[in-house]
Amino acid sequence: MKKQEIPNYHAMPIVHQQVAGIDIGSQFHVVAVGDDPKTDVKQFGVSTSELFRLARWLTDxxxxxxxLEATGGYEKPLVNVLQVAGFEVLVTAGANTKNYRRFKSDTSDAIHIRTLHSLGLLPPIFLPDEFATTIWPLVRMRRGLIDNASSYIRQIQKALRAGNVRLxxxxxxxxxVSGLRVIAAICEGEEDPVKLAALVDAGCKKKPTEIIELLQGNWNEVMRFEVHSCYRIYKTLQTEMADLDKKLDEHFVQYTQKLALPAKTEDPTKGRQKLRISKNTPRIPIEVYAHKLLSVDLSNIPGFGRDALLGFLGEVGEAVSRFHSAKAFAKWLGFTPNNKSSGGKVLSKKTLKNKSGLPNTFRMVANSIGNMxxxxxxxxxxxRIAYKAGRIKAVTATGRKVAVLVYKMLTTGEAYDPGKLVRDADQFRLQQIRLMKKKIVKFGITGTDLGLFANLGAI
Known part of the structure; x- marks a missing residue:
């Protein structure tokens, strides 16, 4: 009689076949295609030729x-080479690849990463699409230019304040316009408060005599040099930002010229709200490009202007569908608590950390919504949230609501419908009424207990 085979329930199933694990380093990469450290592990350099040699070795x-794990950006060149070569690349956080073996080495780490991925135990981190990866350095550089320009303006204010010129x-x-006009005149050598006050726009709320008095300063050579130098750098940064916007426009045109608007809305301006343009807003039609890329018009969401669109395209692009739900997208942004519990007790509710600029983008949108x-x-x-919990929590809650709204628009292809938000608010109101009725019945509350009849008598 043939002996019956007993299934081994302790063996973990292999989820991925033909897997390689890579331990990323700043000087070299260690690659493991098997469990034998002597025959299945190989070391490669970090030069471009070495990365292509690594890809060929994996193919062989x-x-x-x-x-592989995300290691301070050292993994990005290798990820690009591997993706072009046709490999299924998974990048995970370093906390997910901790090796609990007693003896730690680059070889054991590479084998450990390979084992975890073959068993399906490595959760991936979010990777944007190709276009977002292309423009992301330009978007980040643009933010840096804005921050630097603001710092030099503050330095000019500080220098003028030291000389008691209270611009x-x-x-x-x-x-x-008036402020830059006055600063430019100061850099050209004009220090007469009467002539400087004449450059201020007539719409200024202060009286001309008061303006003249505030612009009368105690000038010195150091102050003049500091103002002139900072203003020159500020103008250079503005020129660089204009050139950067032209480069972004070229990328958008090149990528979207083969794309067409959705058939339902061929007219790009039909139904679109007028966008608010500030001094740092890009002067290129990002809303039109975003409409072509995403097939929905996100600019119709209140507060979602060109700056928010550029930030979203640079951080996520068309890859928002990689999140399995709107809750997962909001959690990745850090807008929902990351509850950790053990033994029936909640140990932590800290939100996930997100180093990208996208959470701040949604917060700025939420803040502008609150100011409308x-x-x-x-x-x-x-x-409503600000009245109950304060403005800070209202910004976070509204940012989460906008993020969920953006996710649903992109995944379903539906246009922004404010009427649906009104219906959701009505449903919430009806839900609260039902809860109140249940509590009234549960505790036997009467109109007398609530003081309704007393109020009617007073009326």
Whole structure:
């Protein structure tokens, strides 16, 4: 009689076949295609030729899946080479690849990463699409230029304040047309407060005599040099930003020229809200490019202007569908608590850390929604949360709501519908009424207990 085979329930199933694990380093990479450290592990350099040699070695060993950890950006050149070569690349966080063996080495780490990925135990981190990866350095550089320009304007204000030239008191925004006009005149040698006051726009709330008094300063050579130098650098940064915007426009045109707008909305301006343009807003039609790329018009969402669109395309692009749900997208942004519990107790509710600039982009959108004077469902939601929990929590809650709205628009292809948000608010109101009715019945509350009849008698 043939002996019956007993299944081994302790053996873990292999999820991925033909897997390689790579331990990333700043000087070299260690690659493991098997479990034998002597025959299945090889070391490669970090030069471009070495990266292509690594890819060829993986191809010779019939590897299809490659796992590696994110290590301070050293993995990005290798990821690009492997993706072009056709490998399924998984990049995971370093915390997911901790090796608990007693003896740690680059070889054991590479084998450990390979083992974890073959068993399907490595969760991937989010990787943007190809276009987002292309423009992301330009978007990041643009933010840096804006921050640097702001710092030099603050330095000019500090220098003028040291000489008691209170331009910051005369004008709310020093970088306004009047402010830059006054600074340019100072750099050209003009120090007469009467002539400087004449450059201020007539719409200034302060009286001309008050402006003249505030612009009368105690000048010195160091102050003049500091203002002139900082203003020259500021103008250079503005020129660099204009050139960068032209480069972004070239990338957008090149990538979208073969794309067409959705058939439902061939007219790119039909139904589109007028976008608010500030001094740092890109002067290129990003809303049109984003409409072609994403097939929906995100600019119709209140507060979602060109800056927010550029930040979203640079950080995520068309890859938002890689998140399996809107909750996962909001959690990745750090807008929902990351609950950790053990023994029936919640140990931590800290949100996930996100080093990208996208969470701040959504927070800026939420803040602008809260400042809007025109009534809309999102502003009403912001005000309701701010009344109950404060403005800071209202910014986070509204940022999460906008993120969920963006996710649903991109995954379903539906246009922005403020009426749906109104219906959601009505459903929430009905839900609260039902809960109140249940509590009234549960505790036997009467109209007398609530003081309703007393109030009617007073009326």
């Amino acid at each position: 060993n019939h590897v299809q899946h490659v796992a 910051d008191t005369v004008l709310t925004d020093t970088t306004s 004077k025109k009534a809309n469902p999102l502003t009403a939601f912001f005000q």
